[in-house]
Amino acid sequence: MSAAIQQNATAATQTMSGAEIVLRALKEQGVEVIFGYPGGAVLPLYDALFQQNAIRHILVRHEQAAVHAAEGYARSTGKVGCVLVTSGPGATNAVTGLLDALMDSIPLVCLTGQVPTHLIGNDAFQEADTTGITRPATKHNYLVKDIKKLAGVMHEAFYVARSGRPGPVVVDLPKDILIGQGPYHEAPTAPHRSYRPQREPNPEMIAQAVKLLKGAKRPIVYAGGGIVNAGPEASRLLTEFVRLTGMPCTNTLMGLGTFPASDKQFLGMLGMHGTYEANMAMHGCDVMLNIGARFDDRVTGRLNAFAPTAKKIHADIDQSSINKNVPVDVAIIGDAGLTLKALLEAWQASEQPRHTGALADWWRQIEGWRGIQCLRYQQEGSIIKPQHAIRRLYEITQEIGRETFITTEVGQHQMWAAQYFGFDKPNHWMTSGGLGTMGYGLPAAMGVQIAHPDALVIDIAGEASILMNIQEMATIAQYRLPVKVFILNNEYMGMVRQWQELLHGGRYSESYSAALPDFVKLAESFHARGVRITRPEDLDAGIREILAHPGPVIADIAVAKDENCFPMIPSGAAHNEMILGPGQEGGVKGVTDEGKVLV
């Protein structure tokens, strides 16, 4: 292990048990809440937790949920989320959550129990090679085999989780290490020996970027989740920059809220289910500024047709995101907030003239695309449209004016939530973007509610996804978390059904949600309120009732079963080959075999 850690060990003052070292380090790192589930290997830690009051432990009902809850906590507060699980199945159950956090760059520290060091490798009871299994699912991981290094590893884990591009870190703790006696020392003040991500952008690159942007005739800003990770100030700077420059701005799924959805310069989300205007503007732009996004395949569509005429500027804190999928012209490595600050200053200092006429033409073109009203829908007849349900939920939360956080599961309802719920602030939208983990939303909502006890926290769900972590209703009951679960129930795994309809000849193989529970009774059995809404005329009153209820609610909203999520860029297609709605599915027939291979 490192020289830095050893050096600190020599400066140790106090001796205590491994479990006490862990808790002391958590306190020093500012941890207030830990999500976990006990088991044999972590009993010493649970014993130490029992004897203190500084750190609150939230008992989940499945380890995957502990990680998602910590993600919701982290994403809504900007702090590092913390998880505690036992060895073997405790650790393996956490893996999905860890990979979810890795893909979406969420800072977490996950403590896993491990069999005592002398039994490692012996196939002991509840033994798993946790560091081996989680290596590709974490930003970094540690197995602590020497108690003298424990405090140093704990501090380093938090440093790694929150620095640079944030991510999950696992610390695997053998039981003999937790029981043994060792030295505690405080977090080091010296820089880390090897991991020192670049935060300050290179001024030369900033100058090149401003030169391109000032000279642009059809510019666009494409902002992602990196701005959320850089803190609320980064979102404020993004808003200032976009308003100052008069450019159109689009957000990725992870970036929603970093630029106000209510702003007239906002084009909506881009990508596979993004708006027509955002995707057409991406396709037609001549200069693109990507800040804190990673040219994900959901965003780019077919790579060789992605923004073919654009000069591309990519600002990212992670060097490995640069030129990974899309070759760029200007690369800026650094923190999104510091980059935006530098861009603003360089922009204001530059006297380079702009193409104001061309910019006005660009906006006229964008207004033309907006005129298509790609998110328009018709609520008529006796069946609730899912889009309408979300739109009304949004509008009514706006009327109520309470601070509102939205989490989602994964599928059609997630995309509709992204399209029809407006986010004006960062950190208020929690969704599984990269990994697409069904079952994310309910535990994430718990984590958000723990961090924001007085806020309105709503999990927009589908009837299939919600069943993937439904056991967490017990956690919600235990801690009296007033989470509202808003199920858009179409009795299908809707996104699977949609792809089967569009790409597999309407053969709905295994996508029907058969044998669903009675969600009202299910809610009641978990000590929550259950509400079912089936008629459009009952929707508004129903939503008001749900939001006004002081405790947890499951709302089962029966929505149109055959509704598809549009607009849509079929896989393997370009941004300017969108399908806008039903009747245009013919466009999908043009999907090549190459496109069909893509997910």
Next chain:
Amino acid sequence: MPDNNENKLRNATIAVLVDNEPGILARVVGLFSGRGYNIESLTVAPVDEDRTISRITIVTGGTEMVIEQIKAQLDRLVPVRKVCDLSLEGAHLARELMLIKVVCTGEQRMEALRLADAFRARVVDATTASFVFEMTGNGDKLEAFTALMRPLGLAEVVRTGVIGIARGTYSLKA
């Protein structure tokens, strides 16, 4: 737009200085297999006085974009201290050690010895029916010698994989 140059494949010899800790090799190898990069050869050993730093030499290939990606991915591993593309740092030396066993008798023994002499391979073991030659050099030289030994009774080959170092004063330090 990408031009044809960007699709051209090249080989790269990448030197990586890492903390000498358990799991680091698994991390590097897992990165290559998980992301579908190609490893042609990989060597690793501690290189500093107190054995806290190891040097890994990886020979890989790909387009310029892929090689840049490999270096960036390696660089963001927490225990990685330095990543250096020796192929880009100007002239560098690349060497490999080979032990090669040839089983033969009569005139073929004489021929094997003559060729070994020409290639500056050393005899490190001999019986009445076999030789083991030791040889260092770059890959081409080792392969040429192996090819010559094949008709003479080549029985077994073992190679270390490539190690590399830059020529001149430039030195890679943690």
